[in-house]
Amino acid sequence: MKQHLGRQSGVQNVEVSLIDGKVEVTPKEDGQIDPAQLLKATYDSGVTAAEMDMTARGKITKDASGNLGLQVAPNRSFVLAPNDLSKGLGSLAGTQTMVTVRGQLYKKPEGKRQKVDTSVPLKLSIFELEKRE
């Protein structure tokens, strides 16, 4: 799995801990890393991703429907799952303020091993606001 993930675009380093089932991925600075692709690659390597957490720095955006998002690259953004922290960031939408947040991008649905559906955009559920600048 380590080699398989390491071959994905935008991945600099992969550390796997067999004891607690943790996989840490360090992205390159080229902004090419695609979390959805990582989930698919994990499934393809024969294991099931139970959760995926991400730390990212970016700008808060708001789409036409009023959904908040975090833009982490010119061509990549994640819709924010509504919670108290995301609501608190709403006032930053459309500004140049950069935020660094930690959040959950994926949690496996209850039940059997399922193929990750990459057609559904990942939603970021923020659980920590690390920095606001």
Added chain:
Amino acid sequence: MNAKRVTISLLLLCVLVPLSQAQIKHIEMRVEGMT
């Protein structure tokens, strides 16, 4: 004409510089079924 170009360049810089600092810094997964 030159002033217009400079203005456009400055506007582009304002948009692109913050985005270039944006990035995914770290990803952590918990996996099941690993041997």
